[in-house]
Amino acid sequence: MSQSEPLRISVVTEYSAIVRGLHAMLHRHESRVMIVDQDLDGDNPRQVDIALYDTFAQDQGGTGEVARLARHPRVGRVAVLTWNFDEELVQQALSRGASGYLARSLPAAALVDALERVHRGETVVSTPTGHGQVAGEWPGREEALAPREAEVLALITQGLPNTVIAAQTHLSINSVKSYIRTAYRKIGVTSRSQAVLWGVRHGFEPDRRRHRPVGGATIASL
Template sequence: MTEPASPIRLAVVNDYEVVVRGIAAMLAPFGDRVQIVEMDSDAGVIREVDIALYDTFSTPALEDDSVDDVIRNPRVRRTVLYTWVLTPELVADARRRGIEAALPKGIEAGALVRALERIHAGEVLLDLIHDEDDTPAEGVSWPGQREGLTARESEVVALITDGLSNQEIATRAYLSINSVKSYIRSAYRTMGVTSRSQAVLWGIDHGFARNRVRIAHPNGEAS
């Protein structure tokens, strides 16, 4: 495959600054191939970009309005989901909505860049790449990581902090109710809490409140 003559202009989108900064750091060694022009946390893309990489942390269900905002944005040529979840239902919904690809978080940075180049060249990568492993690629970040939460535990805690019930979390995160309960138990042990109200307070104190920030370089490169 011929590499693009100029770097792909990429926006990284999620509701948590730590998440978008982690992806940017992971892709930094590939700056000659992928130029991150925006990192948007709960803020719409305002620059012209070839691809918006939408990290589904805490918002994996495609019913979420923020996903549609990215897809409909005229400044975004292609939308790509970056997700743990690659179920047939999600793939079918992504295809129906006009999303060009759903890529698993377990792939390493080089493979992610190669996939973005294929998408930029016009390929549709839906239900082509599957990964059942919950192990994140090196460099991926999430709230509570320093405190010892796994990526999936962190996602569940984020949804608890948002006020969702166990059943709502299961639906939102494409998990069984038993898996949700298991993640909650293990997360609570790590957090040192015993109740949902304590978990919410812990989450607020440890970066689980959604934050609104846009990080962009005046010349189109992320700061």
């Protein structure tokens, strides 16, 4: 795999910080992979080798989205990048066309390896390494928010209630509330409304031009 063109990877997410983080993370392997930041459904439809679906504040397992990407004429393979390793979710993603189900906790080199194997046609499923330190970047990292806290905040910034957040993240509602509590403390708010405002002012609003979800638990008419 050494002397061919670098793999063209499109990161499917609504959060630019995710793309930036992955870009920075994989930059030192630019001879093997490159992040192409383009709209797959836009006017500039160049082929990408792998669509990397990041589940941050997204439908976990991306039921509809993974299938759509798998059918996408410009997309070679589909891989999911996540920290949720429910057997159910893994199977769902694979059955809908994903060739990779990769852990957020993977170090850069391992991630590149996995991507190359996916591109070769293998089906790569990370072993859930437990909960190691997570590399990369996410919205709110600078504000000392843990990934889960940031994720919950991102969903709050979409106006979702705790029950929906729990369903979408496959967490118990008690866990959701735990993350909310610690997140509130870190960002210095005491109510959901204030959290929403903090979110919109700190780039937690999903960038819907980047990728608009299909169906699912989103709020219409806003």
